[in-house]
Amino acid sequence: MKIVVLVKEVPDPNALRLDPRTGQLQPGTPTVANEYDLYGMEAAVALREAGHEAEIVVATLGSGRDPVNRCLAMGADRAVAIDDSSLTDGDSLATSKVLAAFLKDEGFDLLFLGQESSDSATGDIGPRLAAMLDLPVVSNLIGCDFDGSKLTLKREIEDGHQTLEVTPPAILCALSGLPDPRSPSLKGIMASRKKQTDVKTGSDIGVDAAPESIVSWGDLFIEEQESQGTIVESEDVDEAVDQFVAFLEEKRLI
Amino acid sequence: MADGSTILIVLESHEGTLRNTAFESFAAGRELAEATGGELVALAIGSGISDAAGELGSYGADRVLVADAPELSAITVDGYSAVIDKAIEQVSPGVILTAGTTAGRDVLSFLAGRHELAHLPDCTQLRVDGSELLARRPVYGNKMMTEVRSSLDKCVLATLHTGAFKAPEPDSSKSAPVESLDVSFADGDIRVTITGLESSAGQAADLTSADIVVIGGRGLGSEENYKLVQDLAEALGGAAGATRAVTDLGWRPHYEQVGQTGQKIAPKLYLGVGVSGAVQHTVGMVGSENITAINRDSAAPIFKMADFGLVGDLEEIVPKLIERIKAKKGS
Secondary structure: OEEEEEOOEEEOHHHOOEEOOOOEEOOOOOEEEOHHHHHHHHHHHHHHHOOOOOEEEEEEEOOOOHHHHHHHHHOOOEEEEEOOOOOOOOOHHHHHHHHHHHHHHHOOOEEEEEOOOOOOOOOOHHHHHHHHHOOOEEEEEEEEEEOOOOEEEEEEEOOEEEEEEEOOOEEEEEOOOOOOOOOOOHHHHHHHOOOOEEEEOHHHHOOOOOOOOOEEEEEEEOOOOOOOOEEEOOOOHHHHHHHHHHHHHHOOOO | OOOOOOEEEEEOEEOOEEOHHHHHHHHHHHHHHHHHOOOEEEEEEEOOOHHHHHOHHHHOOOEEEEEEOHHHOOOOHHHHHHHHHHHHHHHOOOEEEEEOOHHHHHHHHHHHHHHOOEEEEEEOEEEEEOOEEEEEEEEOOOOEEEEEEEEOOOOEEEEEOOOOOOOOOOOOOOOOOEEEOOOOOOOOOOOOEEEEEEEOOHHHHHHHHOOEEEEEOHHHOOOOOHHHHHHHHHHHOOEEEEOHHHHHOOOOOHHHEEOOOOEOOOOOEEEEEOOOOOHHHHOOOOOOOEEEEEEOOOOOOHHHHOOEEEEOOHHHHHHHHHHHHHHHHHO
């Protein structure tokens, strides 16, 4: 079995600061691997550890190498970095075209990726790839078992936890209800240094010109919802608690 | 009419009932139809929903399409996208809208992939701007907003942020013609087999019916601190619940989760303890009458929607609060 895991480098969700002059994130915002993608990576490694022979290939679109290096240290066998500056700023249509071209070339039985990326959060890529590659997609994944022929999956949806079955090849979009991604061990890190990362450009995967984007983004801004309420920020905890109790009494809640 | 002025809204159902959130698309759809001068067509999808679909004219649809088939009882990407494709053939919409549920987003993203169309997800505002559809949506974990736009030369798909649009009250004097879409499925058309649902509805009856709900979030810092949430709920005579971060961490069972993929609550008093106010949580509690919060981070989005908020250390505040409430109640 061949498993491909897609991982994206994103601005660190815990270090986001808006630069109001530019309407962009402040320059130099640190980056991390998209959290949900790492849950997909962990699920891939867990399948192999459950006794299913699998080659695990981690792939990224962009110039950052930290996310694929981390996945190599978690247990991926090799990495592909599609590193072509003309392809990295597309919308989800353009991005999925690039990834679909790569995936057709690479081939897979299972594709894991995060439910959404923490930056643009469209959740578009998994379902778009499924449509373009004519495969089933299962989103919001929180459980994954394989019996050698079919997958038994658990999803988190509005109505509760749904279980379903699907036969590979399939595309699975991971959520944080899956087992936590392992921290790379020292041994894993050492081993990853010997693993190969293929760097590919658009023409290597048959994408000669950047696909057209049809959705454009405006500037970032913070919506000033002026708080209607009373927000108490006081050194004096007793006084603050008194104010809260007074509020509850006024509203006849106690 | 194939001039792209038609607005198609897709209404999903679960086990024979149209979802409440589905009705929010009427508000957004009607506004767009006014702007394009086109018809508002409602497409209801499910099994055993034909009667309910007959009433959709009263919500403002000009025309109603119904796809009613046993295979559509549960939502699947393959089943729903096949139905929507039929509707596209029939009404050539300029915009397709649906509620931004887990399924709604999957299905429109999938169709966007199949037809190489734009999909604007999670829209909090939506309008026609010249020859484009313009949407406002949260990005970067709801910490920031942006505006996205796409040309209406081709059909544009959009999913709506839950709770951002208010479902209209039905007006029984209005009605609309209802047509059945002829849908049938062969073996293998739907490539996943749904085998079960561990429902979260029954187990959390306390949470959804309580007048007072205290919710613990990731800011609790430890599983042990959830005790503070339970004690506070008890002192207030209410129920305790959690955010997805907390249920994902395994501190609490899934059915206690309030949010997009959990329970929807609308108590008289909501009190978030260590809850930051991520959209995935707030869509499940936005209807609460009084929203209150305790959080260390004064920039937490929950304070933007709070009627009353305390900024500070919850380990210090909550025990004092419990003590004071008990004293008040005892007096």
